[in-house]
Amino acid sequence: MTSAGPTTDDESEPRAARKRRAILGAAATVFLRNGYVGTSMDEVAARAAVSKQTVYKHFADKEALFSELVTATVAEASDSVHDEVLHLEDSGDIEADLRDLARRQLAKVMQPQVLQLRRLVIGEASRFPALGRAFYDLGPGRTLTTLAGVFAQLAERGALRLEDAALAAEHFNWLIMAIPLNRAMLLGEDEPPASELERYAHAGVRVFLAAYGPR
Amino acid sequence: MTSAGPTTDDESEPRAARKRRAILGAAATVFLRNGYVGTSMDEVAARAAVSKQTVYKHFADKEALFSELVTATVAEASDSVHDEVLHLEDSGDIEADLRDLARRQLAKVMQPQVLQLRRLVIGEASRFPALGRAFYDLGPGRTLTTLAGVFAQLAERGALRLEDAALAAEHFNWLIMAIPLNRAMLLGEDEPPASELERYAHAGVRVFLAAYGPR
Numbered sequence: 001m002t003s004a005g006p007t008t009d010d011e012s013e014p015r016a017a018r019k020r021r022a023i024l025g026a027a028a029t030v031f032l033r034n035g036y037v038g039t040s041m042d043e044v045a046a047r048a049a050v051s052k053q054t055v056y057k058h059f060a061d062k063e064a065l066f067s068e069l070v071t072a073t074v075a076e077a078s079d080s081v082h083d084e085v086l087h088l089e090d091s092g093d094i095e096a097d098l099r100d101l102a103r104r105q106l107a108k109v110m111q112p113q114v115l116q117l118r119r120l121v122i123g124e125a126s127r128f129p130a131l132g133r134a135f136y137d138l139g140p141g142r143t144l145t146t147l148a149g150v151f152a153q154l155a156e157r158g159a160l161r162l163e164d165a166a167l168a169a170e171h172f173n174w175l176i177m178a179i180p181l182n183r184a185m186l187l188g189e190d191e192p193p194a195s196e197l198e199r200y201a202h203a204g205v206r207v208f209l210a211a212y213g214p215r
Numbered sequence: 216m217t218s219a220g221p222t223t224d225d226e227s228e229p230r231a232a233r234k235r236r237a238i239l240g241a242a243a244t245v246f247l248r249n250g251y252v253g254t255s256m257d258e259v260a261a262r263a264a265v266s267k268q269t270v271y272k273h274f275a276d277k278e279a280l281f282s283e284l285v286t287a288t289v290a291e292a293s294d295s296v297h298d299e300v301l302h303l304e305d306s307g308d309i310e311a312d313l314r315d316l317a318r319r320q321l322a323k324v325m326q327p328q329v330l331q332l333r334r335l336v337i338g339e340a341s342r343f344p345a346l347g348r349a350f351y352d353l354g355p356g357r358t359l360t361t362l363a364g365v366f367a368q369l370a371e372r373g374a375l376r377l378e379d380a381a382l383a384a385e386h387f388n389w390l391i392m393a394i395p396l397n398r399a400m401l402l403g404e405d406e407p408p409a410s411e412l413e414r415y416a417h418a419g420v421r422v423f424l425a426a427y428g429p430r
Binding site: 032 | 335
């Protein structure tokens with residue numbers, strides 16, 4: 001990160017890190033409220049209670065700031081989904097195991113801030129394709145790859161029957177998430193009742209196992 | 216439609232209709248290129264080769280123009296999907312019938328202009344919830360309702376086995392469309408190869424029938 005101009009700040013590392021965090025927090029609020037075009041670095045600086053110079057010291061421009069916000073938010077949500085998938089165990093009750101995974105995945109993906117950011121990234125995907133790509137690769141793409149690997153192992157042990165583990169992972173993912181995710185995207189239903197998510201997890205796993213479960 | 220101010224135009228009906236069409240065509244281009252915030256009525260007027268006054272005569276403000284664009288585009292795509300669903304016949308080969316429907320649905324939903332508009336509506340859904348609601352109700356919501364009705368009839372005739380026709384319709388819809396639609400939303404893959412869509416239609420129907428098909 002290079003300095004964007006002369007500055008009188010002589011920040012110690014911890015202080016710089018604190019400011020960086022404050023700027024990202026302010027950016028989340030301002031971008032999610034005003035959209036990409038409606039956001040100015042001035043407003044982010046004011047909200048973070050730092051100078052505009054400090055904002056530019058940490059982030060070269062608005063696009064870099066937005067990109068870092070997307071990357072940080074998605075990576076955080078994705079890390080935990082990724083861990084959940086890796087820890088999917090073959091307890092001998094594949095239906096219970098998958099239902100448990102489905103529930104946890106839904107809880108991570110259906111976080112209001114992640115949903116708001118997803119809407120913003122989709123809205124800007126034509127103009128900033130790299131952002132959509134980053135969201136995909138760090139989020140759903142990464143989860144799908146891990147899930148496909150785990151499904152292939154389960155198939156080897158006879159707990160699933162499948163020929164194309166990547167396609168099976170996509171089917172699982174969307175049977176669980178497409179209904180609430182699509183409603184969130186278009187209708188802004190960012191906090192559906194837990195009982196509804198439970199119902200989607202349950203029904204999605206049932207359909208998945210009818211096609212891919214052991215005979 | 217009320218006049219938004221004094222005008223010297225004394226338009227005959229056909230001429231007014233022509234101008235309205237020209238304005239909507241220009242609006243599609245400008246909104247999809249620049250986003251909602253980045254679009255001005257001036258630019259739409261210039262592109263439609265009409266005066267700004269004429270634009271305001273037809274559309275009270277930018278929101279009304281955008282709303283009409285969304286409504287017209289989605290209703291047009293949705294009308295044909297709706298007809299396809301209604302004409303789903305029980306030919307005795309439910310797999311072939313559903314595969315045929317899936318293929319046609321994908322062709323309508325995966326039109327580049329409909330996808331671009333979907334991205335734009337999602338991006339603005341927080342600020343303009345009525346638009347997301349209109350897109351949902353005229354598009355996926357309407358298709359899902361019709362599909363649920365048709366599935367319930369097929370179940371009565373023994374061609375499907377289901378308890379919750381609305382949930383089965385959602386599962387069918389997303390097994391077919393979620394993969395390419397999500398890739399289009401985040402990755403801008405608005406024109407996937409036909410062979411890929413064919414594969415999603417085929418595999419989606421197979422999974423659906425494993426869960427909901429006759430024994």
